[in-house]
Amino acid sequence: MKKLGIIGGTSWSSTALYYEHINRLVAQRLGGLHSAKLVIESLDLAPFAAMQQSGDWDGVANAVVEAARRLKASGAEALLLASNTSHKVEGAAAAETGLPILHIADVTADRLVADGRTNVAMLGTRFVMTEPFIRDRIGARGIAFAPVEASWIVEVDRIIYDELAAGRVVRDSQRKLKTLITELAKQKVQAIVLGCTELAMAVDVRANVLPVYDTTAIHARAAVDWMLSETDQREERAAA
Numbered sequence: 001m002k003k004l005g006i007i008g009g010t011s012w013s014s015t016a017l018y019y020e021h022i023n024r025l026v027a028q029r030l031g032g033l034h035s036a037k038l039v040i041e042s043l044d045l046a047p048f049a050a051m052q053q054s055g056d057w058d059g060v061a062n063a064v065v066e067a068a069r070r071l072k073a074s075g076a077e078a079l080l081l082a083s084n085t086s087h088k089v090e091g092a093a094a095a096e097t098g099l100p101i102l103h104i105a106d107v108t109a110d111r112l113v114a115d116g117r118t119n120v121a122m123l124g125t126r127f128v129m130t131e132p133f134i135r136d137r138i139g140a141r142g143i144a145f146a147p148v149e150a151s152w153i154v155e156v157d158r159i160i161y162d163e164l165a166a167g168r169v170v171r172d173s174q175r176k177l178k179t180l181i182t183e184l185a186k187q188k189v190q191a192i193v194l195g196c197t198e199l200a201m202a203v204d205v206r207a208n209v210l211p212v213y214d215t216t217a218i219h220a221r222a223a224v225d226w227m228l229s230e231t232d233q234r235e236e237r238a239a240a
Helices: 012-030 045-054 057-073 085-097 104-114 126-130 132-139 150-166 171-185 215-227 229-239
Strands: 004-008 038-042 078-081 119-123 191-194 212-214
Touching: 004 012, 004 057, 004 215, 012 038, 012 150, 012 215, 038 057, 045 057, 045 150, 057 078, 057 085, 078 085, 078 215, 085 126, 085 132, 104 132, 104 191, 104 212, 104 215, 119 126, 119 132, 119 171, 126 132, 126 150, 150 171, 191 215, 212 215, 215 229
Parallel strands: 004 038, 004 078, 119 191, 191 212
Antiparallel strands: none
8 A cells, every 4th residue: 555645734624534535445445454554744724724815825835845845754655635725836745745646636527527527617715716726627628617606706715714614514504505506507517516625514415406526535535546556456466
């Protein structure tokens, strides 16, 4: 099993989801008492989020790069950023460490393409919903994004930063998100992409008017596929 480094804490609640998803999948795949080989750098979200909100992306990049360096020194063979928004600076971490980064947009696009989705709606922080660093990477695979009204972008961003990132799930916000998804369904989109790793806490991915793609779960599964790829290859050779 290869060792994965996770840059998390942005927020701690979604990082906990990653930890659970990855370890459950490893246990399912390998059986017995197996669990994942992980090293985690959990950042303090308050100053990190303040830099995001103020537009200090150099500061964000520096924090991510320093975490990536520590993970490499701890023996990580690849990196995972447990946040869609943090991928705005993933290139800096890759350049500094030379380690591969399991990019959340790439693995999400893989799933969308495999399922034949070509027109979707993206929900996430205002950075994810309006800037190109996630949207263009997915869009390059032939996937179009339906527009989301500016008032909804503001409200989804508020729900994420004021509630979900603090580990709070508010019933009224759950209802609002369900209303938004119902409105988007009227635009004939084929699916909803939860482009924020906390949103699955407030959106029932199994009970909506549209298929819902949880990027946290998709990213975690791709991480396990990477971690166990050499194990799978050995088993295939042994079976042959």
